[in-house]
Amino acid sequence: MTDLERVRHSAAHILATAIARIWPEAQFAAGPPTDQGFYYDVDLPHRISPEDFPRIEEEMRKETKANHRFERVAISRADAIAMAERGELAALGPRGTPSPFKLDILQGIPEGEEITLYRNGDFTDLCAGPHVMRTGNVGAFRLTNVAATYYKGDERNPQLQRIYGTAFKNKTELEAHFTMLEEAKKRDHRKLGRELEIFCFDEDVGPGLPLWMPNGAVLIEELEKLAKETEFAAGYDRVRTPVIARENLYLTSGHLPYYADGMFPPMTLEEDRAVPGTTVANAEDSASARPPGDRYYLKAMNCPHHHKIFKAVPRSYRDLPVRFAEYGQCYRYEQSGELLGLMRVRSMQMNDAHIYCTEEQFASEFNAVNDLYLRYFKLFGVDKYVMRFSTHDPAKLGQKFVDDPILWKKTEDMVRRVLIESGIPYVEIPNEAAFYGPKIDVQVWSAIGREFTLATNQVDFAVPPRFGLVYRDRDNVDKTPLCIHRAPLGTHERFIGFLIEHYAGNFPLWLAPEQVRILPIGDDAPLLEYAKSIQQELRGHGVRAALDASSDHIKAKIANAETKKVHTMLVLGARDLEAGAVSVRLHGKGNVGAKPRAGFVAETLAAIKERRAN
Numbered sequence: 001m002t003d004l005e006r007v008r009h010s011a012a013h014i015l016a017t018a019i020a021r022i023w024p025e026a027q028f029a030a031g032p033p034t035d036q037g038f039y040y041d042v043d044l045p046h047r048i049s050p051e052d053f054p055r056i057e058e059e060m061r062k063e064t065k066a067n068h069r070f071e072r073v074a075i076s077r078a079d080a081i082a083m084a085e086r087g088e089l090a091a092l093g094p095r096g097t098p099s100p101f102k103l104d105i106l107q108g109i110p111e112g113e114e115i116t117l118y119r120n121g122d123f124t125d126l127c128a129g130p131h132v133m134r135t136g137n138v139g140a141f142r143l144t145n146v147a148a149t150y151y152k153g154d155e156r157n158p159q160l161q162r163i164y165g166t167a168f169k170n171k172t173e174l175e176a177h178f179t180m181l182e183e184a185k186k187r188d189h190r191k192l193g194r195e196l197e198i199f200c201f202d203e204d205v206g207p208g209l210p211l212w213m214p215n216g217a218v219l220i221e222e223l224e225k226l227a228k229e230t231e232f233a234a235g236y237d238r239v240r241t242p243v244i245a246r247e248n249l250y251l252t253s254g255h256l257p258y259y260a261d262g263m264f265p266p267m268t269l270e271e272d273r274a275v276p277g278t279t280v281a282n283a284e285d286s287a288s289a290r291p292p293g294d295r296y297y298l299k300a301m302n303c304p305h306h307h308k309i310f311k312a313v314p315r316s317y318r319d320l321p322v323r324f325a326e327y328g329q330c331y332r333y334e335q336s337g338e339l340l341g342l343m344r345v346r347s348m349q350m351n352d353a354h355i356y357c358t359e360e361q362f363a364s365e366f367n368a369v370n371d372l373y374l375r376y377f378k379l380f381g382v383d384k385y386v387m388r389f390s391t392h393d394p395a396k397l398g399q400k401f402v403d404d405p406i407l408w409k410k411t412e413d414m415v416r417r418v419l420i421e422s423g424i425p426y427v428e429i430p431n432e433a434a435f436y437g438p439k440i441d442v443q444v445w446s447a448i449g450r451e452f453t454l455a456t457n458q459v460d461f462a463v464p465p466r467f468g469l470v471y472r473d474r475d476n477v478d479k480t481p482l483c484i485h486r487a488p489l490g491t492h493e494r495f496i497g498f499l500i501e502h503y504a505g506n507f508p509l510w511l512a513p514e515q516v517r518i519l520p521i522g523d524d525a526p527l528l529e530y531a532k533s534i535q536q537e538l539r540g541h542g543v544r545a546a547l548d549a550s551s552d553h554i555k556a557k558i559a560n561a562e563t564k565k566v567h568t569m570l571v572l573g574a575r576d577l578e579a580g581a582v583s584v585r586l587h588g589k590g591n592v593g594a595k596p597r598a599g600f601v602a603e604t605l606a607a608i609k610e611r612r613a614n
């Protein structure tokens with residue numbers, strides 16, 4: 001638990017304390033911290049509404065003012081059950097009725113695991129902790145919402161009221177949080193995406209399948225250009241692979257059957273049945289005696305395809321590292337309830353690459369990948385980021401994690417060393433690794449402090465052997481390479497969603513869908529000719545320049561361009577024509593004065609080429 005999560009979870013106890021004081025009959029289920037704050041699930045005949053919040057918050061304040069200690073008490077299972085039966089858990093004292101949810105939670109605690117209570121004042125709750133030292137350490141809190149829910153999310157269980165709140169160490173942080181949420185609403189990529197005509201969805205196309213409009217396609221092209229240039233310079237080779245593959249490929253990779261829920265259902269091709277040389281590894285298939293090799297899946301990841309390319313020719317240690325890059329199109333079956341704008345989609349294009357290397361090469365390759373991240377962060381003005389380094393849990397080897405304790409230790413040590421040596425901020429999170437190796441999730445904060453998880457970096461020591469990937473080493477022995485999966489720019493969907501919110505739609509010149517718009521004052525023929533020639537010159541250099549030749553008043557033309565967040569406007573009048581100049585106006589900044597035409601063009605081209613920040 002992070003410090004903030006500790007504050008928030010402690011606030012959940014304080015919330016329960018307050019509710020128990022107002023409604024002593026309240027029964028509580030679970031009260032964990034969340035990304036945004038905390039909640040507590042409560043069973044209560046009174047229907048809590050936001051009108052009750054001030055009263056509850058008032059009671060919470062009394063509890064924080066009292067500054068009670070959070071006291072940890074270890075207790076035997078029998079004693080805990082006895083207390084729950086007397087209704088003393090998540091309560092201010094004994095009650096006439098038991099604490100049913102706490103009894104149920106107790107029953108779920110494995111034999112041999114320590115059972116603890118936490119006390120603040122006269123409120124006692126069943127809880128594994130940890131907490132802040134005292135209730136007064138919860139510096140600032142606010143209740144935000146109430147929603148209906150079922151115990152354990154199962155509709156056969158009783159319905160509960162989930163009360164949401166948020167908490168921070170102090171008032172300044174709490175207020176900054178709500179200011180950020182306000183600003184985030186204005187910058188919501190779904191709202192701006194529609195207004196700026198970047199992407200749309202259509203029921204007939206299907207949920208979670210974004211359609212990129214011309215402005216969105218520009219953003220994609222620019223990001224791909226950036227990735228391709230950067231990766232070329234870093235020694236990557238580009239490959240291309242189809243979006244579908246035989247079932248067998250995913251049985252080899254291990255995606256099937258474990259990840260089947262996350263993939264679109266297969267399509268069956270009759271004519272491809274009974275293909276020799278394929279095997280059935282799926283029990284359901286062999287039971288129905290269906291000929292093998294007849295099912296195709298939309299690809300959910302690019303790795304298996306890339307592994308096959310690695311395998312297509314013999315590899316020597318001299319060839320390594322091999323780096324295959326592809327902006328690969330993947331499809332994943334997210335539950336429709338979980339789709340969210342561009343952040344959770346069913347089709348995605350990933351800034352993917354796989355690096356095959358020896359153990360000796362691992363550190364420098366992994367470092368180079370981290371450098372890519374840092375370079376991109378700098379380019380996009382991302383100042384705050386952290387890498388979440390997920391490791392395995394030795395107790396779950398063979399279930400959640402590939403059963404190879406030696407390789408786990410070795411790869412985790414390698415990753416940790418690289419992170420420490422490169423000085424990149426990171427947090428280590430046990431038990432969250434991928435099945436086949438440690439992974440790094442990259443979290444970034446946008447310009448207004450909103451948090452996004454953008455990309456994953458993974459070390460894979462388990463899948464290369466499944467594919468029989470080898471290279472011939474110095475000693476003439478075949479060895480298995482390590483594989484690094486990396487995608488610094490994540491998927492187009494998520495990254496562009498992030499960029500829209502990060503820039504509030506005010507993209508820097510190099511990214512702006514419309515870079516320059518020329519706005520002649522009036523429709524005098526020589527002036528229009530002049531405007532057209534500038535547009536042609538710019539477009540000749542690959543600049544996305546448009547011309548507003550409408551009969552609108554210049555004020556309307558400017559207002560229109562500002563609404564569309566056009567980066568640079570050239571407001572042209574008779575004087576500009578005479579002088580061979582342009583009057584430059586920048587979106588959101590206003591007029592910056594007249595410049596000679598040639599100077600403006602040269603400067604614009606340089607700003608684009610260098611991908612300047614504004």
Ligand SMILES: [Zn+2]
Nearest residue numbers: 118127128129
């Ligand atoms: Zn607790």
Ligand SMILES: [Zn+2]
Nearest residue numbers: 301302303485
């Ligand atoms: Zn991969």
